[in-house]
Amino acid sequence: EGKTGLFMAGLVFIAVGTGGIKANVGPFGAEQVGSLGKEAVQSFFNWFYWVVNVGAFIAYAGVSYIQQEVSFAWGFFVPLCSMVVAVSIFIAVRPQYARTHPKGSVLISAWKICVQGTCKAPKKSKVPAEMQVPILTRAKKSYGGDYEDYIVDGVVSVIKVTPFCLLVVMFWAINAQMSNTFFAQSERMDVRLGGGINIPAAALNIFNTISIILLIPVVDRFVYPCFERTGRPLTYLKRIGIGMLLSVLAVIVAGVVEIYRKEDLDNWHIQELAGQNFNSSSMSVFVQIPQFALIGASEIFTSVTTLEFAYNQAPVSMQGILTGLFLAASGVGNWVSTAILSIVQAATEEHPWWCDEINECHMEYLMFLLGGLMFVNFLFFCLISHFYTYQDPAKFEETILVENGDVTSLVKDDSAKVINLRNPSRLGSLGSEETSGRRYKESAS
Secondary structure (H helix, E strand, C coil): CHHHHHHHHHHHHHHHHHHHHHHHHHHHHHHHHHHHCHHHHHHHHHHHHHHHHHHHHHHHHHHHHHHHHCCHHHHHHHHHHHHHHHHHHHHHCHHHCCCCCCCCCHHHHHHHHHHHHHHCCCCCCCCCCCCCCCCHHHHEHHHCCCECHHHHHHHHHHHHHHHHHHHCHHHHHHHHHHHCHHHHHHHCCECEEECCEECCHHHHHHHHHHHHHHHHHHHHHHHHHHHHHCCCCCCHHHHHHHHHHHHHHHHHHHHHHHHHHHHHHHHCEEEEECCEEEEECCCEHHHHHHHHHHHHHHHHHCHHHHHHHHHHCCCHHHHHHHHHHHHHHHHHHHHHHHHHHHHHHHHCCCCCCCCCCHHHCCHHHHHHHHHHHHHHHHHHHHHHHHCCCCCCHHHHCCEEEEECCEECCCCCCCCCEEEECCCCCCEEEEEEEEECCEEEEEECC
8 A cells, every 4th residue: 555655646746747847848948039039939849849759759768678678666767867967957057047937826817807807897988988898808907997908918818729729639639549549459460570579569659759750850940941931831720730630641541551450360360468469460560650650740730839829829927827728638638539439439339449359340430430520620620710810929018118228117017028219129028138127038129
């Protein structure tokens, strides 16, 4: 019981630590390069995701080997050392970071804005009688509310983005197939490499990681710049949509592979994996590489872009929340995947599409069903995207004027935009340069 409790405590610490890191490391990193412009932020998120997958590759190829061939103790010691080194470096260069200082819970302010904007009627003195005021606009000071206009605009922007957080849930449900349906398919394919060596069925996930590592530099350095030069840049929503279509293609390919795998069962053999015997096709497990690679490519367009989208469509104080919502969608997607499999298994009991022994069911139908559901989700995504208007991040900041190094008005928000009247081409935000006793961070001119 003591060992079980220690193990569960470790899982809780991982969950809490991951939740704290993932929702904030993306926006925090992008904040360091924000002054270099939109292209730098886009490139940061691409390479940030690239580094994450390099870490995953090391875990799949190195740490898992140590755990399997040496011991789990040494296997866990490696990531422990890596985290100690990472935290040490992070603390050592802390003074060099551009930081936004915390100012309490933004959720409380957002909730108060929603309550006031929906329940409080605008003051007649500030709103012409013939004007119909949008609901949350009532909370703005310019309309008689209690909150600065730019703060309300930020809350409205986050609310507008929320539907996209829900629409990527199905994308992550497709992504989850790598650990269930794709894995079950791997177990029943030929894993022999020759010379008595078998490739672990779970190792096919590494091709997802490899595809991301190989494709991100291509996409970042060639694909996106190419579209920019043609005058048709790939916007956030276009990129997310491309990723969704690639995920549809991935499960369709998996369905086709399943059809041919079953046809090849005439040449079946018994293979032992982790102490269990499986009736396996003579088709090589490497035939699955395209479906894993397509999932990896879809992550580059959808997963990476949602992080960038959350960063650019929310005020500084709410970037972590919006990023967290998109990350939470991945967890919800896993639950949705489990629910879909359970529903399909119960609904097709007489002629099963999904069961413990996939040689006796029509898993290809399940793959095509998932592809259809994802495509319908994509159509809803296109519909909502058609009516979405991109928000200008500049309107989430209070603008103040600087002349001869003096601030002409008092600013309470560290995200305030600063305009130098002597050099109006330079725009800055509070955070990095010392000016009149306040810190300013220069942003794109």
